[in-house]
Amino acid sequence: MKNPLTVKINDHLTYIGVNDRYTHLFEGMWPLPDGVSYNSYLLDGGDEVCLLDCVKIPSIDEFLSNIRAVLGDRDLDYVVVNHMEPDHTSSLPVLVERFPNIKIIGNKKTKEFLNNYYDLTENIIVVKDGEEVKIGNTSLTFYTTPMVHWPESMVAYEKSEGILFSQDAFGGYGTLDGPIFDDEINFDFYKDEIIRYYTNIVGKYSVQVVRALDKLKDLDIKMICPDHGMVWRKNPSVIVDLYAKLSKQETENGVLLVYGSMYGHTEKMAEMIARSMADEGISNIRIRNISEYPLSNLIAEAWRYRGIILGCPTYNVGLFPPMHHLVWDLGKQKMKNHTFGYFSSYSWGGGAEKEFAAFAEKSKWEILETKPNVKGALKEEDIEDCIQLGKEMAAALKEHYPEEYK
Ligand SMILES: Cc1cc2nc3c(=O)[nH]c(=O)nc-3n(C[C@H](O)[C@H](O)[C@H](O)COP(=O)(O)O)c2cc1C
Ligand SMILES: [Fe+2]
Ligand SMILES: [Fe+2]
Structure with a gap:
């Protein structure tokens, strides 16, 4: 039966992925207002057929129907597991049951994970970095990309057509709402969701991303088929360049100012610092209330702007809890190229300022001198401190982006 949900990429490759508009939080914590796709591909080598990556288990019926639509009554010979995270493997045990002759292709680490997660120990082909495996009249070459973003992560390359199956790398949030190819889609629809995906999921491993990009640089890549988001058949350099830019952590002129506040005193400080920066000629300022704005977006914005305040x-001798969460996550991000300022408030013994100081010391960021810390309501000298912090951030930005202040 005809199944228009599978999309032919070329004579021997078909998209058989699915959309997920049910999961509200990716990995249980990152909001998905536009959903997410789990991409999967069927490579037909004539007398042998290979599946590349699976989907999350709730979509198993659609997935099996997609596979059947392309395979007809042929058998499935191989399944490549480029990445073990269950959004791509939780349907694998069902697949193995349906196609008992199937051979699973992974690396040494994948093998361990297959056993650990799914008790799968047989029919596993273990490939080494750079190894080529024949799939009928075509072949796949595997390159390990450790910690992009799990230890077993790898990519597969089909050299006859120059196709890179890149697993999570070069992916993004957002379902594929009809069109699946980069030349059919308005990139602006996806760009912010790709950046949010990168900064939430892959960003912490930017060093490994740079390493992977370097390792793949000599491959003639004509098309990129990632595990989430659009298929790059026309201009894969667009997504490679975006990932390269993000992984090098190039920041832009602007400030993300995040505050938490229960009764408005700290909020007032935030407004004053922002006004002070504006008085000094800084335009790109985002003030975010941490209790109202998703952590996921805050992380994306923190990646973007040079200035973070x-x-x-x-709160109970430490940071306001939502701020604690943000600071904890930023501490894991290993971000570079930032100028950092902080401010705090208290009523009796304080404590938030100490935790900000400890975070600042651990970071490799440029730290601003003035750290307003207000007891109760703002006094004259507190206002002066806030203005001073704003001036210091403005001066730092002017130093880093002199050409923008001529
Ligand atoms: C639940 C709670 C816990 C607090 N814990 C502390 C504390 O441990 N030490 C301290 O000096 N102030 C503490 N405070 C006082 C606040 O830091 C102070 O009221 C501050 O001005 C609140 O700022 P805001 O108006 O921006 O919410 C606490 C306040 C609340 C409501
Ligand atoms: Fe993943
Ligand atoms: Fe994924």
């Missing part, structure tokens, strides 16, 4: 009240 955080402020919150003391």
